[in-house]
Amino acid sequence: MEAILGEDKSIGNDFLGLLLEAHHGSNVKQRISIDELVEECRTFYFAGQETTNSVLSWIILLLAQHPYWQEEARKEVLQLFGKQTPNYDGLAKLKTMSMIMNETPRLYPPAVLIVRKVAREVRLGNLLLPANMELLVPPLALHHEAQFWGQDAGLFKPDRFSEGVGKATNDNMAAFMPFGMGPRMCVGFNFATTEIKIALSMILQRYSFTLSPGYVHSPFQFMTLRPQHGVQIILQSL
Template sequence: MTGGEDSIGSDFLGLLVKAHHDANDSQRISVDDLIDNCKTFYVAGQETTNSLLAWTVFLLAHHTDWQEEARKEVLQIFGKQTPNPDGIAKLKTMSMVINECLRLYSPVGTLSRKTEREVKLGKLIVPANVDLLMSCLSLHHDPLIWGQDAQLFKPERFAEGVAKATNNKAGAFLPFGVGPRTYVGLNFATMEAKIALSMVLQRYSFTLSPGYVHLPLQQVTNRPLRGVQVMLYSL
């Protein structure tokens, strides 16, 4: 490493490099840790955001009334100017749309956890070293939680926040996990998606292409197998 610590930079990679060279042995990270964190942030982070953006564009192309509502909000807050953090925080309609998209098409369909010791889950006793799989998609489409319209795109269900939408059922909405192991890039991915969508809505209206075929595929993430083809119209 040359140029001194000040030349490393203060972005995410710079912070990791500084941590690798930390003078405190207890806080220093290994090269493997540095590489693994880069993989998580740049690969997993990109993949989940891509999935969120693809399905949100699909839903807005299909539900053009909500597309117009989201565009009206974006233009009211930003006009044709580049989106800024203060304005992004005021995008209530877009937040509702994104939450509903995360519910219907969670980027990660299944979460896994491994028990370190014997635990009690409800009436079940789970031994140590057992892999547990939780289906986000099943929870997010459960009529007992979301009502008989659980299969429908209704962003208004999030008008008063997640707790109200889930009837205060903890853990019912977990597109990025829940608890201490919630996906570390949650806020970054959401902010990234809002900026990208705002810039699209400022410039274009769009509808689904006649050639679009609806084929969701659950691999690492939940993605449209053949992509999302839309017809763009310049504003």
């Protein structure tokens, strides 16, 4: 836990405090066991690491294939940070990187299916959905639907997000859900986004990279959508 939280442990302490209160607190109607507490911590750790690694791997692959966007992202990083460690204020100004970080999970969403259970009977368009019905929402299919994204839906074009998600989806915001949507959206989304921006900025500051001839493209679903054989790239120090 200390390695994850780094210098500022306030967020982690608050989180652990809430879990421990749920376990020991006298005001909590339904307490959780120590085993459940451990499993919750494991879920947070695994989900955060797995999705971040997956998205970052696909970004590196796509930037290796598209040197123009790699160079545009590097220019932006060097303009904001130079060779210094990325800072929080600068991360919020990374417009080109933000477009890349939207376009990448559009093409390769961490979750290819999202499962939701209907809490009560509800009408969805012409459909009447009964309570307790399970719905399978396929982000992978939605993200490649030409009706929302145009005929170039299969291409890597980060600039489609230059004016936001609404403009990119022709005002169909629900067509873009790499981390879910609404109140059940991934709780670690903002944390993962910050992690990726920091890691990618530091890579771009130090290296240029191209795709190795030995790379075999084989997207593979194991919890998340990942490169089955990894991403082999050739690094050149800057």
